[in-house]
Amino acid sequence: MPRWKPDARARLIVAAVELFAENGYENTTVVEIAERAALTKSTFFRHFPDKREVLFGGDAVSTVLADAIEAMPAGYSARDVIAAALDAVGRETFTPETREFSARRRAVIAASTELREREALKGLSLTAAMSDGLTRRGVPRLAARISAEFGALALDLAYERWSAPECEEVFAIVARRALDEVYAARAEC
Numbered sequence: 001m002p003r004w005k006p007d008a009r010a011r012l013i014v015a016a017v018e019l020f021a022e023n024g025y026e027n028t029t030v031v032e033i034a035e036r037a038a039l040t041k042s043t044f045f046r047h048f049p050d051k052r053e054v055l056f057g058g059d060a061v062s063t064v065l066a067d068a069i070e071a072m073p074a075g076y077s078a079r080d081v082i083a084a085a086l087d088a089v090g091r092e093t094f095t096p097e098t099r100e101f102s103a104r105r106r107a108v109i110a111a112s113t114e115l116r117e118r119e120a121l122k123g124l125s126l127t128a129a130m131s132d133g134l135t136r137r138g139v140p141r142l143a144a145r146i147s148a149e150f151g152a153l154a155l156d157l158a159y160e161r162w163s164a165p166e167c168e169e170v171f172a173i174v175a176r177r178a179l180d181e182v183y184a185a186r187a188e189c
Contacts, residue, residue, distance in 0.1 A: 012047055069082075086158065134148060150183065155175065157178040
């Protein structure tokens with residue numbers, strides 16, 4: 001019989017989101033999260049530096065974006081590279097299995113000023129990952145930054161729409177539509 005139950009990280013994430021939804025982020029402690037997951041406080045801290053990071057997944061999305069940008073063959077426009085990176089995020093992170101969690105995560109973040117600030121910082125890191133990736137591909141710095149800003153806006157819109165309970169489309173389709181809308185809106189500016 002195994003001494004430890006598997007998937008401690010996943011169990012901690014589920015427990016935290018449940019407790020944040022029930023009690024509020026500010027009123028939930030690390031000890032409560034660990035107890036709900038049937039783990040110890042020290043196990044929690046082996047996986048996360050603090051309770052806030054349970055909701056933000058470290059650099060996972062940034063890594064997916066950067067890897068996808070790097071993997072694209074030469075000759076594609078910055079817009080096409082960003083679109084491919086958003087597709088990769090849909091395949092690897094925002095899957096049908098994570099949609100319900102994503103909706104709950106969004107609700108928890110919306111209820112907390114501290115978490116909204118952290119979400120904004122996360123958005124900046126995603127934008128930087130896309131901009132840096134495009135610059136490494138030889139896209140001029142300003143064009144890379146603008147393309148990354150458009151990509152980040154599309155990612156944010158797509159995540160909001162895709163995680164809504166009524167959405168039934170895969171993330172990649174929602175993200176491509178959002179990217180098209182962002183580029184179309186550029187003409188109105």
